[in-house]
Amino acid sequence: MLPQAAERLDTDPRVRDDEVRIRVERLNLDAASYRQLHTRHGGDPDRIRAEVAEIIETRGKMHNPVTGSGGMLIGVVEEAGPRSPLGLRPGMRVATLVSLTLTPLRITDGLARWDGLSEQVPTEGHAILFARSIAAELPADLPPELSLAVLDVCGAPALTSRVVASYASPVVAVLGGAGKSGSLSLVAARRAGAKRTVGVVPNETEAARLRAAGLADDVVLADARDPIALAEAVGGTGADVTVVCVDVPGCEHGAILATATGGTVIFFSMATSFSAAALGAEGLAADVTMLIGNGYVPGHAELALDLLRTEPSLRTIFRERVETE
Numbered sequence: 001m002l003p004q005a006a007e008r009l010d011t012d013p014r015v016r017d018d019e020v021r022i023r024v025e026r027l028n029l030d031a032a033s034y035r036q037l038h039t040r041h042g043g044d045p046d047r048i049r050a051e052v053a054e055i056i057e058t059r060g061k062m063h064n065p066v067t068g069s070g071g072m073l074i075g076v077v078e079e080a081g082p083r084s085p086l087g088l089r090p091g092m093r094v095a096t097l098v099s100l101t102l103t104p105l106r107i108t109d110g111l112a113r114w115d116g117l118s119e120q121v122p123t124e125g126h127a128i129l130f131a132r133s134i135a136a137e138l139p140a141d142l143p144p145e146l147s148l149a150v151l152d153v154c155g156a157p158a159l160t161s162r163v164v165a166s167y168a169s170p171v172v173a174v175l176g177g178a179g180k181s182g183s184l185s186l187v188a189a190r191r192a193g194a195k196r197t198v199g200v201v202p203n204e205t206e207a208a209r210l211r212a213a214g215l216a217d218d219v220v221l222a223d224a225r226d227p228i229a230l231a232e233a234v235g236g237t238g239a240d241v242t243v244v245c246v247d248v249p250g251c252e253h254g255a256i257l258a259t260a261t262g263g264t265v266i267f268f269s270m271a272t273s274f275s276a277a278a279l280g281a282e283g284l285a286a287d288v289t290m291l292i293g294n295g296y297v298p299g300h301a302e303l304a305l306d307l308l309r310t311e312p313s314l315r316t317i318f319r320e321r322v323e324t325e
Contacts, residue, residue, distance in 0.1 A: 031247035045116025070100030153181035154304035157188035158297035169195035170240030230254035
């Protein structure tokens with residue numbers, strides 16, 4: 001099997017000719033995976049930490065068996081095979097831009113330094129990158145925790161930008177607009193030519209944060225799991241492009257109903273159900289294009305970091321998120 005579909009990966013630290021070994025410093029669990037673990041264990045940090053350690057030990061990778069998702073990591077290149085095409089050299093500090101669900105990973109400290117209360121996991125161990133893996137050198141002008149948070153979701157603004165640019169002055173709605181991928185997507189949509197951007201958030205706290213940042217033309221309150229309420233909140237005939245950046249299941253039908261005929265829905269949430277989206281669109285007789293964000297668009301890391309550097313309010317949102325975590 002290919003690594004993502006495999007039940008367990010080989011974590012042998014000896015690199016083959018086209019592989020790279022990374023000394024791991026920090027993992028970043030994807031939001032859907034951490035939310036599932038947090039909910040399952042009632043927020044008990046010891047039990048969350050124990051399950052993550054068990055998953056990594058059992059599978060040789062961080063691959064949540066419930067959500068099917070993982071995350072990414074940062075670390076230092078220890079060794080690169082002579083035929084590796086990644087351009088990485090020993091000593092480079094990098095972020096992997098491929099999922100932990102397909103990255104051989106061995107942890108040696110039992111996650112002892114992680115409090116279990118955030119998506120970012122300080123740890124020690126090693127990981128292996130393949131010839132078709134992707135990694136980016138961490139920028140010197142940004143704190144590593146901030147870079148990790150941005151690079152973890154850098155596929156979202158890149159694909160949003162591509163899709164928005166294919167329309168003539170579209171209305172763009174982003175579900176979860178005050179989150180990391182959501183706020184990046186709002187800025188990317190505006191720069192790509194959106195006529196109007198709508199940030200959808202679940203509560204007044206998130207709404208106040210997004211209004212203060214000024215990243216959306218309109219900020220609306222709605223539960224993305226309530227299709228009727230969501231469609232009414234977006235308003236009009238719906239958005240031309242709807243970007244789903246929430247980390248809870250059950251948002252497929254609302255996203256479809258809130259999208260105009262001929263529009264596009266981009267699902268960036270790992271909590272998305274393909275069958276719910278496909279059958280929901282059929283049942284609603286909705287003529288919409290649905291895309292699954294795969295996390296990779298050429299130039300995605302550079303675009304996301306540029307957005308962070310050039311939008312002070314976006315950087316504030318990310319700094320607050322990282323500090324809270």
